[in-house]
Amino acid sequence: MNNRRDFIKKIAAAGALASAGSLALPASLNAAEKKGKVSLNISLQDGLTPGKSLNEKFDYMEKLGVTGVELGGGKLASRVKEISDALKNRNIKVSAICAGFNGWLLADDPAEKQKCIDSSKEILAAAGELGAIGMVLVPAFNSQKSYPHTMETRTRLVADLKELGEYAVRHKTAIILEPLNRGEAFYLRQVADAASICRDVNSPGITCMGDFWHMTHEETSDRGAFISAGKYLSHVHIASRKRRLMPGEDGDADNYIDGFKGLKELGYKGYVSFECGTQGDREKTVSAAVALLREQWKKA
């Protein structure tokens, strides 16, 4: 299609975007070498982990060889000492901080946007103290009144993320953009789109993730999605693929091998973190799910 003169002129004038595409990304060429060396790092959200206290939960994780814990962002700053103490002398790290901020970034009400920025910064600072990879952020849920889905809105989002990204970098952590399924957040549904936002922001403080649950509904290829995420991929969520329970609770539908192949090809060093419910005995379903993922990782 050829209605493109103005765009070409803009691009040529800026000297920008030249040979963008994937040339700078990792993987592909030496994928085979990388593949064998990539280990599966499992993380559990604290809320879904059996145990009455953080210490009991961490004991359970250690028994399973789980090395990451994902925590909610609510009042995180006040919990830094408690969490750090409970993690002392353990082989468990904080993987990601799951949201917890107020307001939303795409809000057409400036007060709601500012709330999001301010509360995200507070969480990012605590996330940094805890050594977390980053804080998961959804730009807007469907129920949150936002600017329309236009190029102008995207440009505004990129600028706001630039600010948050720079703040995150100063605190040695990152924002993790999470695409959701259309039923929750039509604005950002696909991993490749999240990655392209990361590229446009161009800050190490802005990264993205894929959640197998949402990907089941929005992606045509788990592997393609992760390859597109490339160097911007910092986190992964997992759940069963029909009802968002523990992986395995939906039987044969819970096949993650294609996506795991993609992660291996990327040399992915982050966590695969559980975000899901269960309909069984939690002690058993979590450990069965961990075993299933390890088995599928080997096959990938």
Next chain:
Amino acid sequence: MNNRRDFIKKIAAAGALASAGSLALPASLNAAEKKGKVSLNISLQDGLTPGKSLNEKFDYMEKLGVTGVELGGGKLASRVKEISDALKNRNIKVSAICAGFNGWLLADDPAEKQKCIDSSKEILAAAGELGAIGMVLVPAFNSQKSYPHTMETRTRLVADLKELGEYAVRHKTAIILEPLNRGEAFYLRQVADAASICRDVNSPGITCMGDFWHMTHEETSDRGAFISAGKYLSHVHIASRKRRLMPGEDGDADNYIDGFKGLKELGYKGYVSFECGTQGDREKTVSAAVALLREQWKKA
């Protein structure tokens, strides 16, 4: 993120989308076997091919071993005999028909939408007679006043494509959705999104394509994009990556190897079709570009 009860209920009730994702797609497992066997089928748009008549253009193509010609859709029905005659006893087929329809599918003016449907059907019928893979369609350019980018609009688009897809199937051809860069068409920018529309329509008459020119600006990974397109990928456009000239005219920027890897992994059987200008002697720049692509295909 957890605001999802309603969505889960809807999904569970419909029994739909279960284990969607990429499980049904080809490639991945036996990619290595496929890779060696996939040949590069080059196509040229007639307008950019040297020669004063169709016959001269086809002679030129044959000298280069080019096996596909991409034609504009304007007045195609009246040209079927002329084109078929010129193709007789040649090793050249019509690859795709590039647009040529009136109106646009996302128009909020029903008359414009109907024009698009009616004129597309006319072109699809002729495309079928010519044995073309399909007709390239952009749902809306930025300059074309359309419904807002919401879930409702997408649902409407999917329904309209269903109608066009069924018509295309009856004529043994297809619609080929083309994502463009944001400067031309913000609505559909990424190959993975085009593929997800194809999945939602679920008609063999609705397929998608990737254009390396647009992908340079919108994709973080050419390979990831093609893998996401998977079985829905029916066509590919190519151009130089800085100025949309013949591949090679932008020097080292014109690297397509990563994307070609993806096409090989898919066992892609369609064409890689030139859509671009030139700033050199057309006779030479086209043939140099064809040679470059063959060289890069071997390396992929």
